[in-house]
Amino acid sequence: MNMKKKNIIITLATTMLMLQGCEKFLDVKPKGRDLATNFEHYKGLLNNGSGIEFSYERVSESGYRYSTLVDPVWQFFCDELIADEILTGNQRISQRNAFRWLDNIFEPDDACLEYGAFYKQLYTYNVICNGVMNVTDATHEEKLEVLSEARVGRAYAFMMLAQFWGKPYNEATAHSDLCVPLTLEASTSISSYTRATVKEIYDFFIKELEEAAPLVPEYTQHRRRIYRASAYAILGRAYMFVYNYEKARNAFAIAENLIENNSSITIELYDYHTVMPVWQADFTWPRGLALPDGISNTQIILQRDIMVPIAGLLSPRVYIKPEYIALYTEGDLRKEFFTTRNGIYSNYRMEYKLYHNEGVDYPAFLLMYAECLARTGNTTKARELVSKLRQHRFNPGFGEIPSNVVSQDDLTRFIVEERLREYMSTGHRWFDIRRLWNDPLFQDLKANYTHFDGTDTYTLTEDRLVMKFPQTVMNFNPGWDND
Numbered sequence: 119m120n121m122k123k124k125n126i127i128i129t130l131a132t133t134m135l136m137l138q139g140c141e142k143f144l145d146v147k148p149k150g151r152d153l154a155t156n157f158e159h160y161k162g163l164l165n166n167g168s169g170i171e172f173s174y175e176r177v178s179e180s181g182y183r184y185s186t187l188v189d190p191v192w193q194f195f196c197d198e199l200i201a202d203e204i205l206t207g208n209q210r211i212s213q214r215n216a217f218r219w220l221d222n223i224f225e226p227d228d229a230c231l232e233y234g235a236f237y238k239q240l241y242t243y244n245v246i247c248n249g250v251m252n253v254t255d256a257t258h259e260e261k262l263e264v265l266s267e268a269r270v271g272r273a274y275a276f277m278m279l280a281q282f283w284g285k286p287y288n289e290a291t292a293h294s295d296l297c298v299p300l301t302l303e304a305s306t307s308i309s310s311y312t313r314a315t316v317k318e319i320y321d322f323f324i325k326e327l328e329e330a331a332p333l334v335p336e337y338t339q340h341r342r343r344i345y346r347a348s349a350y351a352i353l354g355r356a357y358m359f360v361y362n363y364e365k366a367r368n369a370f371a372i373a374e375n376l377i378e379n380n381s382s383i384t385i386e387l388y389d390y391h392t393v394m395p396v397w398q399a400d401f402t403w404p405r406g407l408a409l410p411d412g413i414s415n416t417q418i419i420l421q422r423d424i425m426v427p428i429a430g431l432l433s434p435r436v437y438i439k440p441e442y443i444a445l446y447t448e449g450d451l452r453k454e455f456f457t458t459r460n461g462i463y464s465n466y467r468m469e470y471k472l473y474h475n476e477g478v479d480y481p482a483f484l485l486m487y488a489e490c491l492a493r494t495g496n497t498t499k500a501r502e503l504v505s506k507l508r509q510h511r512f513n514p515g516f517g518e519i520p521s522n523v524v525s526q527d528d529l530t531r532f533i534v535e536e537r538l539r540e541y542m543s544t545g546h547r548w549f550d551i552r553r554l555w556n557d558p559l560f561q562d563l564k565a566n567y568t569h570f571d572g573t574d575t576y577t578l579t580e581d582r583l584v585m586k587f588p589q590t591v592m593n594f595n596p597g598w599d600n601d
Contacts, residue, residue, distance in 0.1 A: 154246075154249055155253075157255050157256035160245075160246050160249065161264055164246070164264065164267060165342075165343075166242070167342060171235075171422060172235050172422050172423065172476055188231045189213070189231065189425060190427065190545065191212050192282060192545050192585075193427065193543075193544065193545030194436070196547040197567045198538065198542055198543060199217065199428065199437070199438065199439070199569060200438070200570050201435070201571045202571070203571075203572035205434060206572055208434065208435045209436075211225055212224050212228055213435060217571065217576075218574075219576050221582070224588035227590065228590065229588070230587075230591070232279075232282045232283075233282070236276075236278055237279075237301070239275045241304055243272035244272065244302060245304040247269060248303065250264050266330040266331075266333035267343070269326050269329070270327060270331060270334055270348075270349045272323075273323035273324075273330070276322060276323040277355070277356055280297055280316065280320065283298045283584065285316060285583065285584055286359075286556070286583060287320055287360045291316075292317035296313045296316070296599060297314055298313060299313055299314060300314040310594055313598060324356050327349065328353065330349065331349035331369075334346050334349045336376070338383060339383070341415070341418045341419070342420075342422075346380075347373045347380070347385075348420035351478045354367075354487070358486060358489075358553065364494050366486070366490045370487035374487065377480075384416045385416060386416045387417060387506070388416065388417060390510060390512075391451060391513055391514065418475050418477065418480070419477070419479065419480055421477050422477030423473050423476075424474055424545075426474050428543060438456060438466045442538070445538065446539060448516055449512040450511060450512055452511055452539055455543075456543075474541075474544040481541075482541070484507050485503070485537045485540065488500040488501075488503040489533045489534065491503070492526060492529045493530055497526055500529055504519060504529075504532070505519060507536070507540070519532065527559055530559060534550060534554070534560070551563075551567065551583075555580065564578075
């Protein structure tokens with residue numbers, strides 16, 4: 119294919135994706151579904167990182183692209199964080215509002231990554247889903263693989279959107295709780311949408327994953343591309359969000375077999391005892407003491423990098439609460455990702471880990487699988503998976519599961535805590551806070567869902583498990599209920 123033509127196609131598609139609120143598309147023609155005309159066009163959209171990554175740029179009506187990417191704010195929701203007057207001053211207004219769990223987070227003109235980035239992805243995936251099976255220059259099997267990969271990507275985007283804009287799944291109320299629009303067309307002409315219910319969104323993305331996961335390619339040559347192991351891992355996570363831990367366990371088991379026996383890329387844990395001194399010696403800004411880039415990071419099953427704005431070498435915006443840093447026991451090398459800034463401050467802050475993968479990580483996969491195993495009675499294998507991770511995170515002789523973790527409930531709680539240690543200060547905790555809000559086993563954690571900003575203490579309430587839409591979205595949907 120002519121590279122110039124391909125670049126034009128991708129540029130046009132990308133331009134239309136950078137939306138003010140993603141409810142009104144820019145007036146760019148031709149329509150997105152007309153941009154791709156042959157199989158290589160559609161396949162190329164899956165290789166175009168700007169269409170599927172966790173980023174979102176502001177674009178004016180005239181086409182001017184703002185230079186600054188929009189940061190996520192959900193990472194400021196997590197319970198391990200604390201601030202003071204200095205750090206509060208470093209926070210942007212939306213970050214400060216998120217840290218305080220205020221009703222209205224965004225300024226009137228703010229774009230929102232938690233909305234825009236995912237609808238940007240949905241546009242790309244819908245272009246593929248709407249058109250790839252109509253091309254005539256590929257076999258049915260080739261087209262079906264691309265379609266299935268796009269369906270999994272689309273399902274994943276809806277799954278993530280539901281974690282910000284809909285209530286946690288509750289079978290009794292999901293049919294009436296509102297979520298986001300279920301957009302399945304790549305159209306530039308629709309000016310407003312109707313919000314689907316939580317049940318409609320969850321039913322859709324679970325069904326999409328169930329149908330498409332077996333049909334995506336078994337092998338991949340790049341960590342950005344969805345393949346069968348990552349698809350089943352996403353399906354397992356989807357089942358966890360509806361508390362079907364048995365189905366989640368089964369999906370994770372399929373993914374485990376694919377990872378161990380059929381993966382065409384290396385997937386393995388880093389041994390922090392070995393690599394941490396190397397990373398510290400190679401410390402550079404801006405990535406700092408971070409895991410290797412996604413292409414070469416052996417812990418990444420599916421790469422979707424996202425910035426961690428609560429970190430920072432020059433202007434930290436939060437610290438980690440002392441009681442949460444204390445969760446790192448003797449020999450735990452994950453504590454090395456944090457610093458006391460030469461003792462000037464008493465609380466720890468994330469110094470180095472400036473990027474986080476919000477796709478599918480091998481450590482997250484192991485811990486999700488272990489939780490489902492523990493909840494469904496297979497505590498032996500659950501312990502094996504947790505031990506496998508801890509052996510790669512501690513100095514030799516310090517990584518054993520504590521002796522007071524005895525019962526099935528003890529192990530389940532320990533696994534959730536292990537996930538916090540593994541992903542401290544990345545925003546990963548938010549998804550557990552929502553999922554476990556009404557879980558009888560975790561009600562005591564709510565006492566810790568507080569933030570101190572140097573002056574006042576704020577407490578997370580159930581209504582703030584759902585974000586309010588920014589004004590840039592409401593401007594095009596004035597009829598939406600935004601309470």
